[in-house]
Amino acid sequence: MNLSMPDVGAAVGAATDAATISPLALFLQADIVVKGVMLGLLLASIWTWAIILGFSFTLRKASKQSRAFEEDFWKADDIDRFYEARGKAEFPAAKVMAAGVTEWRRSTAQKVIDRDGTRDRLATSMSSTIAAEVDRLSDRLNILATVGSVAPFVGLFGTVWGIMRAFTSIAAAxxxxxxxxxxxxxxxxxxxxxxLFAAIPAVIAYNRFSHGINRMESRLNRFADGFYATLSRELEAQR
Amino acid sequence: MERAEKIGLGVATAGHVLLFGLLSAGFLATPNPLKLNSPPMDVSLVDEVALQSTAPRISTEPPPPSVAPEKGPTEDAAPAAQPEPAPVPEPTPAPPKPKPVPPKEVAKPAPPKPKPTPPKKETPQAAPKPKPAPEKPAEKPRAKPAPEKPKAAAAAPAKASAKPAPKAAKPAAASGSGKAAAKPKGSLLGNDFLKGIDTSADAPRKPAAAPQAAAMGPQQKAALDAEIRRQLKPNWRPPSGADADQLVTLLEVRLDKNGAVIGTPEVIDQLGVTASNRPQAKLHAERAIQAVKLASPFRNLPPEYYEQWKWLRPLRFDARLNR
Structure with missing residues (x-):
């Protein structure tokens, strides 16, 4: 009984060529379903990285500006003048202050001042501004979370499909x-x-950015509380 | 979409394109060291046990004739050598003829004896005939020791080769016809020697037909044992019981040429008998004898090795036979 296997040798030769193939060749050889999965995951990866880069830039800028604004605010003697100079900026701390000052001016414009009502309105307007700012900042974080949790499953789907196809090729050969x-x-x-290539950075970035957002929120809350205390004191002195 | 996000998207796209471009260009590709450049190998599976002799076959062709035209001259010289002083002139003709002769002189009459023996081995049938031949050369050397030595040596090649021997004998007869046929033969080859040669000439045919001389190598012996065990195995039903697998029965079995058992196998010995398996011991021996009888006649035993398997002693029956 002779087992000569020239065709296997030829197939092995083809396989050694396949061993050095590039991602592009792998992509082009794949089944249409697997191709779609790969393409979608590649787009998800690009999107993830775009969000990561843009978000880190935005967050860092916002937190740096807010910190500088807070420091300057506590050093300022006159709130009204400080507000006129810097209160119109487009970053969270400035917006929170703008909300407080706007509410203060509205409430103290009347003849009779309802102090308790004014305190409530000040607190509510500033906390709602904080919530809105945090929402705006964390807008894209849900995409990172989605990619991070779903991309491995999508990739697994492509793998299962490709392996099924490989088994049918065994049966055919x-x-x-x-x-x-x-x-x-x-x-x-x-x-x-x-x-995995798409999911891993997405998960890491999501955790890191949600931590950054939380810190930002608590910092804004502290600033709002301090500003609220100042305004409340002013209200006492108001005639 | 904010400006920062646009920048991020641009950078991410560029980074991905760069990464996949590098990977596609084989930037991180490790060269595959396992290039299978060895040609595919043919595998043949042989499931037959080699029970045939692997001993080299004896050639049916007669050995090539040795070029020994010196037979006649030496015989002529032999009579001249009869007187004692003759040996002195002899060496002069001798050197051209058999050069290796001088060293053989040391071995005196001994050399002629071993030389006839090789034909004996080749032809077992011819054994009785060659014997006289060595005897006579042996006798003659005693009469004239000096001249014989070279001649005996010269005769040696003649014996080794079957063909030239008769030729040598004929000139001897022709030259010696003038004198007494028996004595003057310088080559010391008697008439008996011719007989031996005749038989040895036909001899090579027979051994080639049936190489009986094939001695069992260890491989053949193992194959033979395995074959016998293989045929015994289906018929061997050892008793079961406490410590029954420790019992060993040794049998003595005689086989005829067809592999059939002659008579009844006899129990030589039983080993491993303990108090707990003593009740089984007799049954064990009976089953062993029964197994041999059932297996008889044994097939596929090589007839050329009949000497090896005609008397199987000891034939071992133990628990391992089942495995």
Whole structure:
């Protein structure tokens, strides 16, 4: 009984070529479903990175400006003058202050001042401004969370599909040698690789940015409380 | 979309394109060291046990004739050598003829004896005939020791090669016809020697037909044992019971040429008998004898090794036989 295997040798030769293939070649060899999965995951990865870069830039800028604004605010002697000079800026701390000052001016414009009502309105307007600012900042974080949790599953779907296809190719070739299945499995696993490639930075960035947002929120809250205390004291002195 | 996000999108896209471009260009690709450049190998699965002799076959062709035209001249010289002083002139003709002769002189009459023996080995049938031949050369050397040595040595190649021997004998007869046929033969080859040669000439045919001389190598012996065990195995039903697997029965079995058992196998010995398996011991021996009888006649035993398997002693029956 002679087992000569020239065709297997040829297939192995093809497989060694396939072993050095590039991501582009893997993508082009893949099934249409796997191709779609890979393309979607690649777009998700690009989007994730775009959000990461843009968000970190925005957050850092906002927190730096807010901190500088708060320091300057506590040093300022006259709130009205400080507000006229810097209160119109487009970052969270300035907006919170603007909300407080606006509410103060409205409430103290009347002849009879309802002190308790004015305190409530000041507190509410500033906290709602903080909530709005935090919402605006954390707008894109949900995308990071979604990509981080879903991308591995999508990649896994592409892998399962590709491996199913590899098994059908085993059945078609009537040959279970590694050379027949290896290329199909490699391109199928590439889908999971892209999924993880998209998901890992997304998860890390999500955790980091939600922490940054939380810090920002608490900082704004502290600033709002301090400003509220100042305004409340002014209200006492108001005639 | 804010400006920061636009910048982020641009940078991310550029980064991805760069990364995948580098990967596609083989930036991180490690060269595959496992280039399978060895050609595919043919595998043949042989499931037959080699029970055939692997001993080299004896060639049916006669050995090539040795070029020894010196037979006639030496015989002529032999009569001249009869007087004692003759040996002195002899060496002069001798050197051209058999050069290796001088060293053989040391071995005196001994060399002629071993030389006839090789034909004996080749032809077991011819064994009785060659014997006289060595005897006579042996006798003659005693009569004239000096001249014989070179001649005996010269005769040696003649014996080794079957063909030239008769030729040598004929000139001897022709030259010696003038004198007494028996004595003057310088080559010391008697008439008996011719007989031996005749038989040895036909001899090579027989051993080639049936190489009986094939001695069992360890591989053949193992294969033979395995074959016998294989045929015994289906018929071997050892008794079961406490410590029954420790019992070993040794049998003595005689087989005829067809592999059939002659008579009844006899129990030589029983090993491993303990108090707990003593009740089973007799049954064990009976089952062993029964197994041999059921397995008889044994097939596929090589007839050329009949000497090896005609008397199987000891034939071992133990728990391992089942495995």
């Amino acid at each position: 009537q040959n279970s040698s590694l050379a027949v299945v290896a290329p199909g499995i490699a391109e199928a696993l590439f889908a999971t690789a892209i999924g």
